[in-house]
Amino acid sequence: MDKKKTIKRETNQLGVNNMNNKPILDVTDVPKSSQWLTLSLQHLFSMFGSTILVPYLVGLSPALALISSGLGTLAFILITKGKVPAYLGSSFAYIIPIKLLNETGGPGAAMIGTFIAGLVYGIVALVISKSGHRWVMNILPPIVVGPVIIVIGLALSSTAVGMAMNNPAGKYSMLHFSVGLVTLAATIIFSIYAKKMLSIIPILAGIIIGYIYALIVGVVDFTPVLKAHWFEMPAFVFPFVSYKVKITWDIIALIVPVAIVTLSEHIGHQLVLSKVVGRDYIRDPGLHRSILGDGTATLISSLIGGPPKTTYGENIGVLAITRVYSVYVIAGAAVFAIIFGFIGKITALIQTIPTPVMGGVSILLFGIIASSGLRMLVDSKVDFGDKRNLVVSSVILVIGIGGAVVKLPYNIQIQGMALAAIIGVLLNLILPGRQAADENMFEEETNKKPA
DSSP states (O other): OOSOOOOOOGGGGGTOSOOOSOOSBOTTOOOOHHHHHHHHHHHHHHHHHHHHHHHHHHTOOHHHHHHHHHHHHHHHHHHTTTOOOOOEEEOSTTHHHHHHHHHHHHHHHHHHHHHHHHHHHHHHHHHHHHHOSHHHHHHSOHHHHHHHHHHHHHHTHHHHHHHHHBOTTSOBOHHHHHHHHHHHHHHHHHHHHOOGGGGGOHHHHHHHHHHHHHHHHTOOOOHHHHHOOSBOOOOOOOBTTTBOOOOOHHHHHHHHHHHHHHHHHHHHHHHHHHHHHTSOTIIIIIHHHHHHHHHHHHHHHHHHTOOOEEEOHHHHHHHHHHOBOOHHHHHHHHHHHHHHHTBHHHHHHHHTSOHHHHHHHHHHHHHHHHHHHHHHHHHTTOOTTSHHHHHHHHHHHHHHHHTOEEEETTTEEEEHHHHHHHHHHHHHHHSTTOOOOOTTHHHHHHSOOOO
16 A cells, blocks of 8 residues: 555544444435524534634634635535535634735735635546546645645744734733733633533634633623623625735735635645545545535635635544434524624624634644644644655745745745745655555445445
């Protein structure tokens, strides 16, 4: 067997490796009305913490993140012919470029970047539909993607620590740091010791515990909740209405490398989901359809003001534990997410969450992102005794974390993670000794069906 295997990220931590139980509800089964509500809410809560954390970090609306995740998930289900029970939430991989675009060009620039990310997925889906999917893994092997994922997590580390220990004025505060530490401790405890469904929602549970502690020490202001109406129209961000559409090379240079790298994450999720559900989603409905669904969800998000989308390992974990694979349950969660986005009290409550609470959660979450990149290298048995692998990974890590910038004519800048990803891909293609992706990789991962 070749050393290169597909990576399994968050879901590996949830024990999804050997699913030998028959489904309680299969993919096309419609749940009873008495079950539907509860089952869908489980999926809503599992993705809720992560989905609202991303817009919180990049300066976008949590309400629009919820609405766009619901709409994107419904679109994904339609494009995959109702065969893939996946929920799509806010992507952490795009935090740095979207935050940078929002800070320098406003929400409009962030949405143009999000649109381009969706467009890249659509182009890749079209190419895969014509030429097959194995070339993707030749361009994006673990030795490239693993270090880039490590960069994604570690590049955000200073942001997480700053959020956890500083007051609203940006000054160090032990009181606020205590809120961050309590939140971090609670999230860790739920991640390690919680059982069954609670093990799927450590982020949400940590936020709740941290919020309660913040209430006790008096750093929560309920005024926005009291002023908010039960029904409120979110501040949608529409192209040509809310901002002028201007695509620049700067935006393309920031977004495209990240979009290419996240394709590996998408493939990994589809392989794990195939293993959990017992179907070969790489072949049916096809990787090109699931990538197109992911890209379409991101395009929808860009048109209303939400962050880029990705399939969620948390929800795959819910499928594995409950053995309820019904796409109708996933669709129900999507509908609830859309409804929640229009409830003003909920949106206002999210906005009252103190920054140290989100910082405490982020310390663990960003660390897990980095660790998942390391796990990719370990699971793929990348040999660091090979100087080639050592060179590729080392250059990616230092350029990405160091924040290297290449300034080109016409004010084009390629920096940080995007630059690291580009150089990593080029080094992997240029340096001698490159191994082709395992021809049997997809079959090995997807042909093992539940008994």
